[in-house]
Amino acid sequence: MDLKERLNQILEALRQRGHRITPQRMAVLKILAESKNHPSVESIYQQVRQDFPTTSLATIYKTVTLLKEIGQVLELGFADWGSRYDGNKPFPHPHIICTKCGAIVDPDYASMQEITREMARKSGFAISHHRLDFFGLCPKCQSG
Amino acid sequence: MDLKERLNQILEALRQRGHRITPQRMAVLKILAESKNHPSVESIYQQVRQDFPTTSLATIYKTVTLLKEIGQVLELGFADWGSRYDGNKPFPHPHIICTKCGAIVDPDYASMQEITREMARKSGFAISHHRLDFFGLCPKCQSG
DNA sequence: ATATGTGCAAATGGTTTGCAGTGAG
DNA sequence: CTCACTGCAAACCATTTGCACATAT
Numbered sequence A, B: 001m002d003l004k005e006r007l008n009q010i011l012e013a014l015r016q017r018g019h020r021i022t023p024q025r026m027a028v029l030k031i032l033a034e035s036k037n038h039p040s041v042e043s044i045y046q047q048v049r050q051d052f053p054t055t056s057l058a059t060i061y062k063t064v065t066l067l068k069e070i071g072q073v074l075e076l077g078f079a080d081w082g083s084r085y086d087g088n089k090p091f092p093h094p095h096i097i098c099t100k101c102g103a104i105v106d107p108d109y110a111s112m113q114e115i116t117r118e119m120a121r122k123s124g125f126a127i128s129h130h131r132l133d134f135f136g137l138c139p140k141c142q143s144g
Numbered sequence C: 001a002t003a004t005g006t007g008c009a010a011a012t013g014g015t016t017t018g019c020a021g022t023g024a025g
Numbered sequence D: 001c002t003c004a005c006t007g008c009a010a011a012c013c014a015t016t017t018g019c020a021c022a023t024a025t
Helices: A003-016 A023-034 A041-051 A057-069 A112-123 A139-143 B003-016 B023-034 B041-051 B057-069 B112-123 B139-143
Strands: A074-078 A082-086 A094-098 A126-137 B074-078 B082-086 B094-098 B126-137
Touching: A003 A023, A023 A041, A023 A057, A041 A057, A041 A082, A094 B112, A112 A126, A112 B094, A112 B126, A126 A139, A126 B112, B003 B023, B023 B041, B023 B057, B041 B057, B041 B082, B112 B126, B126 B139
Parallel strands: A094 A126, B094 B126
Antiparallel strands: A074 A082, A074 B074, A126 B126, B074 B082
C-alpha cells in the first residue's frame, strides 16, 4: 500500500475519534505507516528523537497503544525479543523472522483464508484473526 | 502422545545433560508433560504448591527456562497475556486461542510442512520453525 | 562428597501511570 | 479556551539473579 495513503488512513481514524495530531505523534505515525522493518518501540523512539530530541519513551508507548486499540497497528509479541509493530499492514498476515539479525519480512501468501475456514470448521471456534510466523535465517545471515 | 512416555522423554533429556530430578522439578515436569491446557508459569506454580507448599516461583521459572533451552517445552509468548507453555508437543504446531477465556487448544492439522517449504522457497530464508495461532471465541464462550 | 537445585529477597527491565505543564483544535 | 498530549519521574510487574542452604546423585 502507498505510504501516503496509509498514513492518511491512520490520520483519519484518529481524527474520527477526536484524537489530536501532534508533531511527535505524526513522527510516530509516519514510521509505522511504512514500517517495512516492523520496528520495536525502542527503534521508533530512536528515530523520532532525531527530529524531536525531547520526546519521551512514554509518548511512543502511549501512541502505539492507542493505535493498537483502534486497530491501526498490528503487534507481534515475542517472548524473547519483546514486541514489534506493523502499521503498514495492520491486519493478520504471515511473517518470516530471522532468528539471527531479527529482520522481519512479509512474504506474499494468499491462502490463509482457506486455512482459517478449515480451522474454524474443525475446532468449532469463531475465528476472528490469526498469526503465522516462520523463523529461520534470512539470506544475508545464512552466509554470515 | 502418551503422558508417561512423554514424561520419560523429558526425564531422559535432563539426565543426559546431568540435571537432577528433584520432587519439585518432577511436579513441574508432570504438569508440562500433559499440559493440554498450555499453562502459564503462575498456573504451574499454583498446581505445584498443592503438593510442595514451599516451592518458589523462581524455581518454576528456572525449570521452565531449562526445559526451553533443551527444547523440551514450547513457549507461546503473547504481548498481552504473558507466556504459555506446551511440554506435551514441544515442537511447532498450530494453536487456537480463545480471546475471551484464554483457552488454548491444539487443532489437528498436517499440511504445515508444505506451507513451510513454499515459504522457504519464496523468501530465501532457511526456515527452522514456525508458529501459527488462530484467535477467536471457543464454542463455550460463543454462547456466553 | 560435590556441585546442582531450592527458596528467599533483591535487582532488573520493559511497560504503564500520575501529574503538572503544554499546545492542538 | 479546553481538553487531549507531552515529558518527567515514580510505580508496576513479570522475570531474573545472587547467595546461603539443602539434597540428588
